Amino acid sequence: MEKLRKNKRIGRRTFLKVSGLGATGFALGGGLPFRSLAGPKEILIGDIHPTSGGLAEFGKSCRDGTELAVEDINEAGGIKSLGGARLKLLAADSEGKPEVGMKAAERLIQQGVVAIIGAFQSSVTFATTQIGEKYKIPTVIDFGIAENILERGFKYCFRLMPSTDMASEQWANFTMDMAKSKNVDVKTVVIIHENTLYGTSFAKKAKGYIEKAGMEVIAVIPYPYNTADLSSEVSKIKALRPDIIAPISYTPDAILLTKALASQKVYAKGYIGLSSAGHGNLAYVTSLGKLAEYNMTQTAFGNRKAARYSSFEAGFKKRFGVEPNVAPACYNYSAALLLADAMERVGSAEPTAVRDALVKSSFRDHLLPGETISFDEIGQNKSVISPFIQVFQGRQYVVWPKKFAQKKVVFPMPSWDEILK
């Protein structure tokens, strides 16, 4: 009969056995330090966009952009500094509603996304970034122009599109520059805008910059974006006779507005969308046929002169069978590339590390007009431009600033009779 060891000191072998078992158990059970040493094989990225409801068509274009980017990144070898880890996109539908977006953000974070791209609408983005900040998951905002999104002192928000200030200032300066270059006098502006957070916040900011640039805003006309009819609002504009009509609209209202302006023969030297998502949308152009010709709008747009653009466009057509809706697709494509670049630089897919890498971004290989993507202290992309695009024969081309222009601008706007000839 063996004498049992009476002393309480643990022997070396037992110690090794126990710790070995414990370590394995800990690793299997999901202890973080062990995970990151091995490196994740698949990195989850979340995408929140309105793929149903009134803005579904923008939502889908945004989603297509991120999907294509994720596929291209994986095909190019994934995140090489993480051993070729592949990205996986977890997509969620915000239905265009902030509450649904918030629930989607919570769900995606529970499922383990390391970052979120989204959410196209200011109202939804405002809500989802709160969730991201709470769980310390960085969000790369494609569109979502309202001021207050980046004014909360959050550390985990990064916005690609120009801020309202940047875009308004650009609109005012571009309009003046363009008019000067064509020797046209522009003095009065009427702003007509949809009345959610998007249109309202933009109109307010823009008014200041327009007046600073030397023009006068003689009226600001709000309307509900899902209205059935804009003829009365257009009659108001007709009575005012401004030099420039500046709409801020989503797509269906943009279509109604243009039809009403054409049928009431309202003429202005410029009908220039003020960072108007609707006027920049390809669907707007295709459904109006001839009526869209020479329409101009400032819009977040892609840069067709970017080095990567032609391969992006070819890849998009191959994957989805249609031409990309330039702005949503390019922005979201670039957002995903930016995230991959951040992870590549920092060699980690840990959300806070990714966030720190994003802060230091200086990313060149993107599809946006502007210089490198880099962010200021509140997370705003510093150098991006929302250029003026104009419609020629059913296609949209950047016309101002000249540096990114693909075609020569036509200004002032020809009369409706000429357009319909």
Add this chain to the structure above:
Amino acid sequence: MPLNTTLIIQATVNGILIGSIYALVAVGLTIIFGVMNIVNFAHGSLMMVAMYLSYWLFVSLRVDPYLSMMMTIPFLFLSGVLIQRFLIDHVLEAKHHIQILLTVGLALFLDNFALFLFSPDFRAITVSYQTSSLALGPVMIDCPKMIAFFLACALTFCLHTILKKTTMGKAIRATSSEKEGAILVGIDTRRIYYLTFGIGSACVGAAGAAVLPFFYCSPNVGYAFVIPAFVVVVLGGMGNFWGTLVGGLIIGVAEHLGAIFVPGSLKQMVMFIIFILVLFLKPRGIFSK
């Protein structure tokens, strides 16, 4: 803001033009309610179906939307009959909330089926006479809207004549005012119900095609017209034909004058204030005795 008379007259004219469409949609709704006591929440979705039909006819066969009415009206009529026969018929005797659930369910089904088939993309067409307008002094009347107005009035007038003069029409009115009596005199109320739902749906069949040139098509588009139509039905008195017609014009004009005087979404508030006032002061409609 120059609130000159031109602006007001223009708004009134626009209001009357769109009001005729609201009236047509509302007439369909009120007939169904008058005869069968069913609030058809799928009314807007049926209008959406008509719009898509007209849209595809235009895009693939270049059929003018107003001509396409010759197809949308019978198609929606038939759909209405089938819906009544196979769906509504079963709940005619049930409690109101069951009937509501059924029509709401139908609406959801149609909306989402359209979403699935056609994607959420907005579809709009531009006809060759899109921007032609008639100028009456300083006021401009939009050509497509004017055509829609005349068609809506003509159809409403036709419907009224059918109801007043034909035997079938009289049978419908009989069933509407006194169901048991109608059965007693040998009217096949079942058939009347099929006809009524068919006619109600045919109304939005016409309205859908009529508005396509100046509106857009999407799975949720029906609500933009049907919500004012509900207000019109209450305004005119549920089941009151002429009341609904006049009510439609009133709501159209109110909305447009509202747009001149109040900013943004408040123009819709004008319509709803009228709605609430009517419910409080004359709940059976402004034309009720």
